[in-house]
Amino acid sequence: MIEKLLKNSIREYRKPAFLTSLFVVLEVIMDVIIPLVIGQIINLVQKQAELTEIYKLGALLVGLSLLTFVFGYLNGRYAAFAASGFGKNLRNDMFNATQDYSFSNIDHFSTSSIVNRMTSDVTRVEMAYQMSIRIAIRAPLMLLGALIMAFIINVKISLIFLAAIPLLAIGLLLITKFVRPLFIKVFKKLDNMNNVVQENVRGIRTVKSYVREEHEIEKFTGSTTEIKDGFSKIEKILALNTPMLLGFVYAITLLISWFGAKLIIEVGAGPGGMEIGDLTALLNYSMQILMSLNMLSMIFVITIISRASQKRIVELLVEEQDLKNPEDPIYEVLNGDVEFVNVDFSYTSKPDACCLNNANLKILSGETVGIIGGTGSSKSTLVQLIPRLYDATAGSVKVGGVDVKDYDVETLRESVGMVLQKNVLFSGTIKENLLWGNPNATDEEIIHAAKLAQADNFIQSFPLKYETYLEQGGSNVSGGQKQRICIARALLKKPQILILDDSTSAVDTKTDSAIRTAMYEEIPHTTKIIIAQRISSIQNADKVIVMDEGGINAFDTPENLLKNNEIYQDVYHSQLKGGGFNE
Incomplete structure (x- = not known):
């Protein structure tokens, strides 16, 4: 999710980033085990098993829940620390790069563009980085873990997931394809708007002396309207994301409930059948799978936004310095000729x-x-x-x-x-x-x-x-x-x-x-x-x-x-x- 060049700015924050990912993995393991334990408790209650067995599983469930909380807190804490540190380093690296620019280098960027890249663009990349060390690991792991557990419970019903996931993935990829170029255009329009604001603030005395306030208002309104139109196009496409996801959620839940209930009634707990606790666990795993898909779709959107920002940041960092020191420079100026x-x-x-x-x-x-x-x-x-x-x-x-x-x-x-x-x-x-x-x-x-x-x-x-x-x-x-x-x-x-x-x-x-x-x-x-x-x-x-x-x-x-x-x-x-x- 993060450009190779930008990874150089992680530096001393690699350790908290690693700890974030480690605690995310542990949290996902707990999350994946919990529905199975809940299903077993329901099955024991249905069979009117000994209370001691139910209490043991109940205690295990409480322990897993506490560990989930602890691991979730720790990965959130380390993620925030790692991402904010990465953002700090990235801003410093960008600022340091601009200090080495010659006048001709500076001529390649407007002031508003440089400011935007160091503020808004870095914030977007920082958010994407935080997601990459947390949600981008959590989502695929939970998807994989929940799928494995679902297949362990019942192979036939779990095939529903294998049919639905590729269709949903295709839908998400299509949304990504259409939205990405629109974000790049909008960011350029944001630069233009900032330029209009800076020009107006700097020249406010001239604007007032020539009574050009209305002209400036029209210019700014035109700029903001372009941004509004750009974001409207993006939102119209992204608006397909939620209904598409919910449609899959309802369809999968309905199919699992239908086939699960049929197996419980017709086959029961015997070979090839299933119990109520198993159906409950499957429904929980279906929610985890769909939740992870939802997270992946969110990552897609953030990635689209951050990719455009990363490209703009990289442009600033890789700007070739026009003025360079010679290999063996002279360190003394003898006179003022x-x-x-x-x-x-x-x-x-x-x-x-x-x-x-x-x-x-x-x-x-x-x-x-x-x-x-x-x-x-x-x-x-x-x-x-x-x-x-x-x-x-x-x-x-x-x-x-x-x-x-x-x-x-x-x-x-x-x-x-x-x-x-x-x-x-x-x-x-x-x-x-x-x-x-x-x-x-x-x-x-x-x-x-x-x-x-x-x-x-x-x-x-x-x-x-x-x-x-x-x-x-x-x-x-x-x-x-x-x-x-x-x-x-x-x-x-x-x-x-x-x-x-x-x-x-x-x-x-x-x-x-x-x-x-x-x-x-x-x-x-x-x-x-x-x-x-x-x-x-x-x-x-x-x-x-x-x-x-x-x-x-x-x-x-x-x-x-x-x-x-x-x-x-x-x-x-x-x-x-x-x-x-x-x-």
């Missing part, structure tokens, strides 16, 4: 769909380099290749004179401080967020980095200062404050290369200028690469890269670009006229 040699990059596997083409440039350690360009000119793509957030499709990217693919990935990224376009803060205190840059940083180092990023003043204005709690995503601070905290966090790494990807767009020009001045003065030996929309943010850079339509249009000093580059001139003059160019 950055060089691009004939670099192409595509977000897809199609080489003709490159968004970055033939990029060539060299930045010397300690230089400050600005990057400007229109939307979609691949500014962010260019800098994301430096710390290997993505790998170049063609050509090579070098840091410190060494191809980035030759470095240990962690070593390379430790040497690069990067503040992305989307400022990400985590729930926790400001200090805890800053310590992401350097977990061992002292309070003095934290305050110094915050001062460089022009964040110390507003942090000190909070009642709890650096112990101020940030909500998820830093929702209780402004956009400019978030940007400055993120810059301080990157500075705490003391990187050899600092990349600011439009990271001061939410601060005023005065604060932007103060941040740049502080960096020029305090970290002169750090290579600084600044993507900016404002010319004022990069006018004092040593050089500026002008990006246009996925290529490097120019790479020169701001003074030379102002004289010779049309794109730079257009941006410069448009901002000068618009009043956006000032220190």
Whole structure:
């Protein structure tokens, strides 16, 4: 019932899983013996046997019942422990796998899909695993045991079971065949619904500002309607399960009662006949057989559901890592030189769909380099290749004179401080967020980095200062404050290369200028690469890269670009006229 790959997550919970199965076997043995003992007691009562014989069998029945209770309790307890432990390990394994993903790996899954796989899908697989070590063992064992006991009591009547079981099994298999693909489709629709919810929650301010609530409600209603329709189809098919099973129960009970009563009346207790106690035992065994078939049908349904979930979990676990360490990695970055040699990059596997083409440039350690360009000119793509957030499709990217693919990935990224376009803060205190840059940083180092990023003043204005709690995503601070905290966090790494990807767009020009001045003065030996929309943010850079339509249009000093580059001139003059160019 559980995919081979997922069994690796059982690990230390194999022992409780084994004990579960052991106690299930013992419980089934008790369950199968009990109807036989009850039948014998009835036969003794019918024959008016000695009370001592009846008491002995009665005591045996009580003992068997107590053992059944004990074994049932123990297998339930161990099953819950083993299944919950398996679920914990599986979630941890999935989370660990996603932590090794590159940006391109993450692009293969939506956020809602990953969350769904780690929550709902794991819960379904956990339930299936619990059933596989308990009910999946109990049901076939009880079926087999009850059949054997029924044949021991009366072979002819027991042939009824052999005729009914294959017919019921065929019915269950047909239901399984039709339902399984429907579950897979519904799970994909659940992913879509979660995506709609996440988009709405994240963009609720935009939704309200554009008065798009009705549109969002319609979109969500459409998504939930699709899920409802999908589950309705499934339920219509699964609804056949219970009446089919009950039909077999009634038919088998009727046939056993009919033929059993006939044998009791016509033959009696002699050879080829049977007694009332035997008929009672047979009816009990028929219920056990049908109960086990019912359990098997339930297992079929859970298996169908879990198979779809297992497939989705396996997809996440076996996602091939795009970025791997070389066999003999380099563990030291000597300096902050950055060089691009004939670099192409595509977000897809199609080489003709490159968004970055033939990029060539060299930045010397300690230089400050600005990057400007229109939307979609691949500014962010260019800098994301430096710390290997993505790998170049063609050509090579070098840091410190060494191809980035030759470095240990962690070593390379430790040497690069990067503040992305989307400022990400985590729930926790400001200090805890800053310590992401350097977990061992002292309070003095934290305050110094915050001062460089022009964040110390507003942090000190909070009642709890650096112990101020940030909500998820830093929702209780402004956009400019978030940007400055993120810059301080990157500075705490003391990187050899600092990349600011439009990271001061939410601060005023005065604060932007103060941040740049502080960096020029305090970290002169750090290579600084600044993507900016404002010319004022990069006018004092040593050089500026002008990006246009996925290529490097120019790479020169701001003074030379102002004289010779049309794109730079257009941006410069448009901002000068618009009043956006000032220190």
